[in-house]
């Protein structure tokens with residue numbers, strides 16, 4: 001028999017230790033919490049949070065957002081810079097267990113659940129277990145950061161497109177293969193790229209990007225701790241090391257960063 005809770009994990013108070021008999025499983029809501037500012041939640045996300053009985057959340061979700069589900073049991077399932085407090089399989093079993101126990105479950109993820117969020121794996125696991133689910137999209141970090149840093153990701157004069165990639169290192173050697181394929185006229189936004197910044201710069205320059213390509217590193221976007229650090233591609237790793245930049249952060253690489261520069265100068269000069 002498959003227990004609904006991973007080995008060694010605890011059921012919530014009042015929950016059976018095994019599958020509830022005669023209970024209709026609930027639908028699991030995979031909800032995007034956005035990049036941090038609670039005002040960037042969708043109305044549907046707010047509704048699901050207010051009605052939740054259990055919220056399984058990642059580290060990146062802010063306490064301001066968790067407070068919107070203060071009535072719910074809240075379970076931190078980890079995920080920070082590759083360190084998980086629960087394995088991905090453990091998270092699947094937890095969601096399945098709570099749904100089978102008849103609880104309204106929200107799986108709350110930073111940004112959008114389906115972008116670098118392993119939402120796809122969770123959908124597949126729920127589907128395989130015969131559990132219904134829905135996805136409530138969230139504003140991804142790149143979009144929140146772009147808006148709050150006055151940095152358009154595309155612009156007719158600077159970038160015809162935008163590529164969202166992860167800098168997170170996989171066990172295989174081809175994890176930065178994308179540096180070969182991004183078009184020189186497109187903006188590149190790198191998620192989880194701080195640790196690999198040197199390799200990313202080198203890869204992009206080896207495949208045609210100029211050393212002086214503008215880069216903005218945006219930390220803690222949309223929160224009171226937001227900070228934008230400007231540099232250029234060949235100095236990226238050094239600037240990250242010297243500027244005490246901390247995650248979560250995005251690297252925005254490309255000519256569009258010039259728009260941010262113009263707007264920042266304008267604001268600093270009191271225009272607008």
Ligand SMILES: C[S@@+](CC[C@H](N)C(=O)[O-])C[C@H]1O[C@@H](n2cnc3c(N)ncnc32)[C@H](O)[C@@H]1O
Pocket residue numbers: 035036060109110111112113114115116117139140141142145190191192193218219220221222223247248249250
């Ligand atoms: C596991 S990914 C999750 C991405 C998320 N699903 C999304 O759509 O934004 C975590 C990475 O997203 C980026 N990120 C998330 N929130 C951020 C924020 N508020 N400011 C800057 N980067 C952020 C960072 O690169 C961080 O390491």
